[in-house]
Amino acid sequence: MNALAATSRNFKQAAKLLGLDSKLEKSLLIPFREIKVECTIPKDDGTLASYVGFRVQHDNARGPMKGGIRYHHEVDPDEVNALAQLMTWKTAVANIPYGGAKGGIGCSPGDLSISELERLTRVFTQKIHDLIGIHTDVPAPDMGTNAQTMAWILDEYSKFHGYSPAVVTGKPVDLGGSLGRDAATGRGVLFATEALLAEHGKGIAGQRFVIQGFGNVGSWAAQLITEAGGKVIKHSAENRGIKGFDGGDAVDPTSLLTEECDVLIPAALGGVINKDNADAIKAKYIIEAANHPTDPEADEILAKKGVLILPDILANSGGVTVSYFEWVQNIQGFMWDEEKVNRELKTYMTRAFRDTKEMCRSHHCDLRMGAFTLGVNRVARATVLRGWEA
Numbered sequence: 604m605n606a607l608a609a610t611s612r613n614f615k616q617a618a619k620l621l622g623l624d625s626k627l628e629k630s631l632l633i634p635f636r637e638i639k640v641e642c643t644i645p646k647d648d649g650t651l652a653s654y655v656g657f658r659v660q661h662d663n664a665r666g667p668m669k670g671g672i673r674y675h676h677e678v679d680p681d682e683v684n685a686l687a688q689l690m691t692w693k694t695a696v697a698n699i700p701y702g703g704a705k706g707g708i709g710c711s712p713g714d715l716s717i718s719e720l721e722r723l724t725r726v727f728t729q730k731i732h733d734l735i736g737i738h739t740d741v742p743a744p745d746m747g748t749n750a751q752t753m754a755w756i757l758d759e760y761s762k763f764h765g766y767s768p769a770v771v772t773g774k775p776v777d778l779g780g781s782l783g784r785d786a787a788t789g790r791g792v793l794f795a796t797e798a799l800l801a802e803h804g805k806g807i808a809g810q811r812f813v814i815q816g817f818g819n820v821g822s823w824a825a826q827l828i829t830e831a832g833g834k835v836i837k838h839s840a841e842n843r844g845i846k847g848f849d850g851g852d853a854v855d856p857t858s859l860l861t862e863e864c865d866v867l868i869p870a871a872l873g874g875v876i877n878k879d880n881a882d883a884i885k886a887k888y889i890i891e892a893a894n895h896p897t898d899p900e901a902d903e904i905l906a907k908k909g910v911l912i913l914p915d916i917l918a919n920s921g922g923v924t925v926s927y928f929e930w931v932q933n934i935q936g937f938m939w940d941e942e943k944v945n946r947e948l949k950t951y952m953t954r955a956f957r958d959t960k961e962m963c964r965s966h967h968c969d970l971r972m973g974a975f976t977l978g979v980n981r982v983a984r985a986t987v988l989r990g991w992e993a
């Protein structure tokens with residue numbers, strides 16, 4: 604199922620459980636603003652290359668819009684729209700004062716040189732600089748982008764608006780980035796997994812994990828789970844990003860989803876768990892480190908098999924939570940030590956898990972609907988409180 608159809612279906616199910624007014628439901632679903640820009644750059648060989656960039660600003664009822672920028676050849680408007688919508692519910696689940704947005708450029712970053720990536724990022728920033736900002740929309744890294752990409756956005760944005768470190772998060776620590784942001788999504792995955800397993804009288808130690816994707820999120824999750832005593836038995840790439848991680852074997856990324864294990868952690872692309880492979884999944888728990896890795900059809904099959912799924916908008920909210928801490932530090936002009944960042948992250952992740960479970964109890968629903976009803980309800984309340992006057 605297309606990412607937007609899947610995300611909207613989950614939203615509508617949550618709206619129904621909450622008994623939302625149909626006009627409010629419609630207004631929450633339609634994005635605040637969709638931006639599509641042409642980005643042409645000279646390549647290193649002197650020829651020109653054109654790319655399409657997107658930024659979808661989904662909702663700002665609870666605060667500035669927030670979300671990553673993805674560089675990937677499969678980036679398309681529907682997917683960016685779905686990812687932006689997920690950010691709106693995710694920031695509300697985490698209870699941080701943001702709305703949701705997401706951006707992307709349809710390109711294969713591995714085929715571009717560093718200077719081509721820098722030119723592309725600067726052209727994209729030139730096209731969107733007056734639509735982002737510290738109190739309007741704050742980008743961050745996602746697949747195919749990193750702290751260096753954020754440094755280029757910060758520099759280009761600052762040419763127009765003056766030095767503004769808080770306009771992006773996930774930037775290098777030397778430019779005002781937060782200690783602990785690099786590991787934050789993976790660390791949040793660890794805390795969320797601990798909270799879920801604890802409900803079943805289990806800990807990380809001794810559980811067998813399979814992780815798909817070994818970029819920023821997957822590699823940090825693997826390292827931290829290993830340090831906590833978990834056994835990462837398979838992962839989907841050569842060790843990348845984390846020096847010295849030596850757990851698990853590298854195998855083909857699609858077949859590993861159906862490997863024998865206790866906990867499966869998809870940490871790459873969306874839609875990888877679908878009606879074609881859901882029945883063959885052997886894990887007892889799925890922790891969605893990636894965004895929308897599970898199709899609604901697969902959700903139904905896995906529920907019948909008794910597999911518990913910790914949904915993306917809760918499981919991977921550690922990244923945006925520490926992005927919030929970074930933004931707060933930039934605005935305060937005061938840097939936190941890493942221990943404080945990690946301690947606060949644990950508090951926020953544990954609270955989000957507890958609040959989600961409360962919605963599961965009160966609305967008699969699974970964890971995905973618990974998280975969706977929690978997020979959608981908070982955004983709906985803020986929307987109504989702000990009023991409808993034009």
Ligand SMILES: NC(=O)C1=CN([C@@H]2O[C@H](COP(=O)(O)OP(=O)(O)OC[C@H]3O[C@@H](n4cnc5c(N)ncnc54)[C@H](OP(=O)(O)O)[C@@H]3O)[C@@H](O)[C@H]2O)C=CC1
Binds near residue numbers: 820892
């Ligand atoms: N970075 C963050 O803070 C956050 C990220 N996320 C989500 O986590 C996921 C991963 O993001 P991140 O780690 O930042 O991205 P990275 O670009 O750092 O890493 C992506 C990983 O996915 C792998 N991958 C790419 N395509 C496929 C495929 N078709 N099948 C299997 N593996 C594939 C890549 O392998 P290779 O290197 O070989 O291409 C790489 O290991 C995304 O869904 C993202 O939206 C969610 C919250 C926050």
Ligand SMILES: O=C(O)CCC(=O)C(=O)O
Binds near residue numbers: 669670741743894
């Ligand atoms: O850190 C952020 O602001 C956003 C991270 C992100 O894109 C995500 O959670 O999917």
